[in-house]
Amino acid sequence: MIEAGLQTPDAPESLYAPAKYFLALPAKRIRPVLTLAVYEALTGKAPLPALNAALAVEMFHNFTLVHDDVMDNADLRRGQATVHRRHGLNTAILCGDAMHVLAYRFLKSYDDPVRSQLTFMLLDTALEVCEGQARDLCAPPDVEGYMAMLEQKTGALLGTAAAMGAVVARADEATVQKINVFARHWGTAFQIIDDVLDMYGGAEFGKQPGGDVVEGKKTVLWYAAYENLSLRNALDEAWSRRNVEEMRKLFDAANAPTVARHWAARRFEFARQAVADVPEVGSVVRWLDSLAERTV
């Protein structure tokens, strides 16, 4: 349903063929499925009315990936060539811009006031995502800054994806807000786990362990280890060599994976608490928790 709906115009081909290529890459589609699942859980009905909201969120997410790949100078996304590697820098910038516009345009199909509410929710989130990406590019100074960055860059859009399903379901404002907070915390926690798995995930994830170290990305493991004052000099020194084994030993010495998993667990708990009195979305909470457990 999501794949079929994730359409762009056809002409000019120089603009839309790269977008179609990127949108067709295999992906988990957690965000749009979340929008649909919340709608279904709250109404007990088939989620077709929430489809355009779900597509808006997924199109927006894909726009950010195209531009992020340029900023990260990444060669691969979802195992395939990134748009800028395949079609050049200019096309990647412009194709991302068009996908950004197409995202909001999915919301035109709703009637006001739902249409306006969805549109400006997504716009507010879009600004948060840009701010989170800006903070990511600068490397946050401490773990609080890092968590705030994750929340803006990843948590915010998950929260809005879930909340948009609730808005289409005509839930009251307080319920929409609780569902937003729930998915925002869950998304942030999931990203923390994702950081840990980059180093400790093992080969079953099909990635070379320590890719973030190789790329010079300081993730949650770095901040967890850096809390340990006695290790700071060693961490700074080892970091300059980008040696995965060396960094892993220091992370182990600092108990970084356990600390990071504890931070994630606390966030998952915040998430569950936020919707403790919205039992209708219990199935959504269980689905997301099963996703997280499969990877923890």
Add this chain to the structure above:
Amino acid sequence: MIEAGLQTPDAPESLYAPAKYFLALPAKRIRPVLTLAVYEALTGKAPLPALNAALAVEMFHNFTLVHDDVMDNADLRRGQATVHRRHGLNTAILCGDAMHVLAYRFLKSYDDPVRSQLTFMLLDTALEVCEGQARDLCAPPDVEGYMAMLEQKTGALLGTAAAMGAVVARADEATVQKINVFARHWGTAFQIIDDVLDMYGGAEFGKQPGGDVVEGKKTVLWYAAYENLSLRNALDEAWSRRNVEEMRKLFDAANAPTVARHWAARRFEFARQAVADVPEVGSVVRWLDSLAERTV
């Protein structure tokens, strides 16, 4: 009024300081002034209610300039360093993305249905602008393709700038449409004149004549000259050398500036015809015509 309103948030500074820098560069602000002028002409009232619509258009325009400058690899904009030259590629992409979001967010202050109408008008236009830019990057095959590109890349936003003023003024749909067509043609015609002036403007415009040739941009003069079958070989050959004097002689031999001015004059006439039965906007037509005359 426009300069004072063209604000962004402050933090993170790495994202918004470059945006503030760019937005403060001296500019003509034709698009937002057009929005305000149409509102004032239709209502006879001070244009404050149209200010946020005007700011949305100007912010959107500035977003496109930041990204276009990257795609053109331009060093200067409005006589100052472009964002990517001053702050790097990543910041220019991200800062443009944030300005794109901020543009639509100015429209939040309106009530529905005006809010939705303005938002989706601007979104439809945004897609046209992206498509026009994609066509520009590929160099259109003929003069029809070139004109269609100009209309999407430049005309569409001028049309929407004017039409948004009419929407805020609560004009009826037919009037909004006429005003849109008027400014869309006018903007396209103005861009044709701008192309001619790049070669024939003289030093009073503070630019080196023939900049487009040096940068390898085929403008309306090229397409006008290329209509002349007997000159095509000479044009193709001379083009490869990017020699301004040589190109100017060929353009002169083909009567290209006169042909192009004729194309522009026809568009200006279409523009005037579109609002022939909307006498309320006569003052706006005269203002835009005076801008064009000053440069023709």
